[in-house]
Amino acid sequence: MKNKIRIYRAIHALTQEELARLIGVTRKTVNTIERGKYNPSVDIAYRMAKIFGITIEELFCFEEEGEMKSPEEEWDS
Template sequence: MKNRIKVFRAMHDMTQEELADAIRVTRRTINSIERGKYNPSIEVAYRIAKTFGVTIEEVFCFEDGEDTEDRR
């Protein structure tokens, strides 16, 4: 799942550690989510979105495995 966590962190001048502390997870968890190695639970996704004052959909984008170019 793609996400814009790094973009939102930069907009809020926030480190991975600061975000992790704010939503009560480890920095390693934030790093893994940002890199697309781990999909967060709905609760963690909600806490991330709430921290930035946006919706979950603004932070995360579900991919179904197909490239949009292939769908045309």
């Protein structure tokens, strides 16, 4: 799942370790989610979004397999 965790961590001057501590997970978990290798639970996604003051939808972009998106909907990687 694509996400903007790295961008929002930079905006809020948080390291992966600091974000992990704030949401109650390990740094490795944050790293794995940030790289798109693991999809977080709704609870973890909510806690992250709340820390950044945004919605889950602003932080994560779920695409169904084979889903076509318009260029306006594409996220920069």
